[in-house]
Amino acid sequence: xxxxxxxxxxxxxxxxxxxxxxxxxxxxxxxGTGFSGMRVMFDQVGPEIFSVIMKEIRLPRAxxxxxxxxxxxxxxxxxxxxxxxxxxxxxxxxxxxxxxxGAVIAIYTGLSVVMPLALPLMAIGGSLxxxxxxQTIAGAGNVATLILAGVAISSLCGALTSLALNLSENxxxxxxxxxxxxxxxxxRSMSHVWLSTPFIxxxxxxxxxxxxxxxxxxxxxxxxxxxxxNLSRIRILVISGTALCIGACTAIAGVIGFxxxxxxxxxxxxxxxxxxxxxxxxxxxxxxxxxxxxxxxxLINFGTELKLGVVTALIGxxxxxxxxxxxxxxxxx
Amino acid sequence: MPVNEKRLSTFSRxxxxxxxxxxxxxxxxxxxxxxxxxxxVSINVCTDQLVALLAEKDRIxxxxxxxxxxxxxxxxxxxxxxxxxxxTAEEVIAxxxxxxxxxxxxxxxxISILKKLGYxxxxxxxxxxxxxxxxxxxxxxxxxxxxxKTQAVIERFNNEVSSQTVSSNSQLxxxxxxxxxxxxxxxxxxxxxxxxxxxxxxxxxxxxxxxxLKIDLEKLLTIKPxxxxxxxxxxxxxxxxxxxxxxPALQKLLKRSTLINIPDSLWLCGSPKTLDALHILQQARExx
Numbered sequence: 001x002x003x004x005x006x007x008x009x010x011x012x013x014x015x016x017x018x019x020x021x022x023x024x025x026x027x028x029x030x031x032g033t034g035f036s037g038m039r040v041m042f043d044q045v046g047p048e049i050f051s052v053i054m055k056e057i058r059l060p061r062a063x064x065x066x067x068x069x070x071x072x073x074x075x076x077x078x079x080x081x082x083x084x085x086x087x088x089x090x091x092x093x094x095x096x097x098x099x100x101x102g103a104v105i106a107i108y109t110g111l112s113v114v115m116p117l118a119l120p121l122m123a124i125g126g127s128l129x130x131x132x133x134x135q136t137i138a139g140a141g142n143v144a145t146l147i148l149a150g151v152a153i154s155s156l157c158g159a160l161t162s163l164a165l166n167l168s169e170n171x172x173x174x175x176x177x178x179x180x181x182x183x184x185x186x187x188r189s190m191s192h193v194w195l196s197t198p199f200i201x202x203x204x205x206x207x208x209x210x211x212x213x214x215x216x217x218x219x220x221x222x223x224x225x226x227x228x229x230n231l232s233r234i235r236i237l238v239i240s241g242t243a244l245c246i247g248a249c250t251a252i253a254g255v256i257g258f259x260x261x262x263x264x265x266x267x268x269x270x271x272x273x274x275x276x277x278x279x280x281x282x283x284x285x286x287x288x289x290x291x292x293x294x295x296x297x298x299l300i301n302f303g304t305e306l307k308l309g310v311v312t313a314l315i316g317x318x319x320x321x322x323x324x325x326x327x328x329x330x331x332x333x
Numbered sequence: 334m335p336v337n338e339k340r341l342s343t344f345s346r347x348x349x350x351x352x353x354x355x356x357x358x359x360x361x362x363x364x365x366x367x368x369x370x371x372x373x374v375s376i377n378v379c380t381d382q383l384v385a386l387l388a389e390k391d392r393i394x395x396x397x398x399x400x401x402x403x404x405x406x407x408x409x410x411x412x413x414x415x416x417x418x419x420x421t422a423e424e425v426i427a428x429x430x431x432x433x434x435x436x437x438x439x440x441x442x443x444i445s446i447l448k449k450l451g452y453x454x455x456x457x458x459x460x461x462x463x464x465x466x467x468x469x470x471x472x473x474x475x476x477x478x479x480x481x482k483t484q485a486v487i488e489r490f491n492n493e494v495s496s497q498t499v500s501s502n503s504q505l506x507x508x509x510x511x512x513x514x515x516x517x518x519x520x521x522x523x524x525x526x527x528x529x530x531x532x533x534x535x536x537x538x539x540x541x542x543x544x545x546l547k548i549d550l551e552k553l554l555t556i557k558p559x560x561x562x563x564x565x566x567x568x569x570x571x572x573x574x575x576x577x578x579x580x581p582a583l584q585k586l587l588k589r590s591t592l593i594n595i596p597d598s599l600w601l602c603g604s605p606k607t608l609d610a611l612h613i614l615q616q617a618r619e620x621x
Contacts, residue, residue, distance in 0.1 A: 031551040041555060049554050049586070056582035057551055110571050170570035171404075172513045179573060187515075187550050189580050305549070 007277060010270055014284035018066060021291035025062040026054065028298050060193045064185045065294045066287040067193075067200050068253045071245035073286015074279060076260020077267070078207050081214040081275035082238045083138075085146055086265070086323065090246045091257030093134055093150030095127045097157035099243075099250035100180045102126025104161050106251075108168045116191075120199050124247030130157070131239045182309030183254035185294060192252045199248035206241030207279065210234050214275035256309050258316020259286050259293075265323065369478025370432035370453070376420035376443065378405050379602030380434040380457055383473050385411055386605065387483045394428050404565055407598040407606050422446040432477065460603025462526040463494045463611075469603070490605045497611070499530055506559035506621055508533035508614070510595075513564045513574040515550070519543045523603050531614035533560065550582050560617055561590050565597055593617045 027034060031053055032041030042050045072090065079088040090096045102122035106112045112119040130153055138146035161180050165173045213234045217224045225231060249256075267281045293311040300306060371392050375384045378399035385396070385408055395416040399405050418424045422443045425433060433447055437456045447454055455476050457469040467490060474483035508528045511517060518524045519537030521544065528535045537543060539556060567575045577583075599610040 029551045030549055031555040045555050045557065049557070052582050052585045053551055053554055056580070056585070057554075107571060107573065107576075113568075113571050168570050168572060170567045170572040170574065172567070172574040173570070173572040175514065176573050187577060187580060189582070191581070305547070 018288045065291040068249040069290025070283040070287035072259040073263035074283040075242045077264040077282035089261035094154035096255040097154045098126040098130035099123040099247045101157045103251040120248045120251045123251035127247045128243040182307035183256035196248040196252045203241045203244030210237035211276040258312045372431045374430035375434040377435040382604045466603040505534040508560045509536045509558035510562040532618045
């Protein structure tokens with residue numbers, strides 16, 4: 001009983017954190033930061049431009065910061081539970097890179113100009129194919145095979161993305177390799193929010209629907225089947241849910257690595273190992289982490305803005321290494 | 334500067350006297366159709382334009398592959414029949430040039446190989462204002478050999494530049510050239526100097542920076558430019574760049590500012606054509 005109370009307390013604390021970071025995100029920008037900065041900005045530009053800056057530039061950025069981060073956290077937690085692999089993460093295993101490749105093809109062939117929906121759909125298609133491939137190649141349980149297959153697919157998709165951008169006649173296209181491989185939510189607009197949110201929300205629902213069965217699956221596949229879990233149903237839920245979330249996010253924000261890796265590991269000591277508990281906490285924490293990273297991107301000033309993926313990798317890279325070291329230790333003992 | 338000019342003009346007189354002597358010889362033997370280098374190769378899009386203006390076409394062997402790209406060069410059909418190079422050493426050597434023209438920017442490995450092999454190389458400075466263009470034109474003319482054509486081009490350009498009057502009004506409207514990915518050029522750039530000549534305050538002096546700077550939409554909205562120039566939209570080869578130019582916030586700003594279109598080819602490189610960009614800006618200034 002006490003346990004459940006603690007859990008709901010944690011969820012409300014995480015929600016509060018996300019709300020606070022969301023508000024902070026709205027208050028930070030090059031035109032004016034904080035209460036006083038925003039007052040100066042208001043006096044300087046007048047009410048009309050002020051509302052344009054708030055509604056058309058900062059609001060979509062804050063919304064995407066949360067939805068993208070939450071999707072990454074949720075998808076990471078789900079994949080780790082489903083593949084029973086602590087290193088599974090959409091960025092590490094190539095799902096995000098494949099989505100970026102799909103998005104790149106949609107944009108640079110001009111398809112997304114004719115039909116805007118092609119952008120998220122192609123990205124979702126890309127990640128769908130890769131998760132499917134990974135599942136076939138590596139299956140569940142084998143840590144090394146999955147990661148190796150993921151690394152191979154990830155570099156292949158990255159190379160193809162670069163190739164597609166180099167082939168474009170637009171001289172600026174090759175500069176955009178950086179965006180697709182490192183991710184950013186700078187100067188996105190509300191149309192990006194409308195384009196991605198429906199897919200993201202459907203993805204969340206599918207992943208949430210899989211959480212109970214994932215609990216049972218953590219006891220092992222055979223036990224799960226004997227307890228009446230329909231394996232192909234979970235498989236469809238997890239694969240399509242992840243593809244929808246990650247595809248739609250990557251189409252808008254590029255590849256942002258490591259969030260899906262770090263967040264579930266941070267949450268597990270707080271909520272325990274049951275996926276049904278881990279999933280909501282990971283979604284909220286993922287949203288908060290990305291909002292936080294995006295705030296850092298704006299506050300740390302190197303003359304030009306850092307890419308979001310740089311910040312998440314700076315935090316996530318060392319974390320990943322520590323995780324591997326810990327895995328080695330636990331294997332030895 | 335005056336010493337230099339004097340020396341240049343003495344030099345040119347000597348050359349032209351020498352040339353007129355050769356002219357008769359040339360008529361007789363048909364070897365010296367014109368004096369100076371006969372196999373000119375330019376490997377930079379900016380020097381392409383100056384070479385095309387000053388040298389006779391039959392003395393030009395090759396220009397850079399960007400010379401017929403309408404986005405970066407105004408040469409258009411002039412390049413028909415010329416070999417287009419990509420500025421690699423092998424390509425240039427195969428053309429056996431007797432003069433390689435480029436700028437002091439880029440192609441460093443190629444240049445060092447060509448220098449080692451003893452090819453004559455002329456490196457022109459990158460134009461940061463219209464006087465630089467004039468300097469480059471004179472340098473190039475003295476290297477390829479001055480004649481009536483080169484003198485006419487340079488004279489007309491210098492006259493036009495010196496006839497410009499810069500407005501000294503204290504309340505100048507603000508001009509911003511907002512290019513792809515939010516890049517703008519600050520002080521000490523051709524675009525800023527041309528805009529200042531046309532009577533505008535530039536973003537370089539407003540925000541006090543020189544060289545290129547990336548500014549985001551928020552910043553652009555707060556400085557409220559009176560006149561905006563957006564980069565080429567690239568609708569035939571879409572990229573994120575072209576999408577960002579359609580950001581709703583930018584569209585709202587454009588309702589309050591005047592939008593103007595200056596083809597990039599006019600002032601991406603400094604050339605006499607840059608005066609056209611100046612004229613477009615001057616007209617926009619009067620219309621404000």
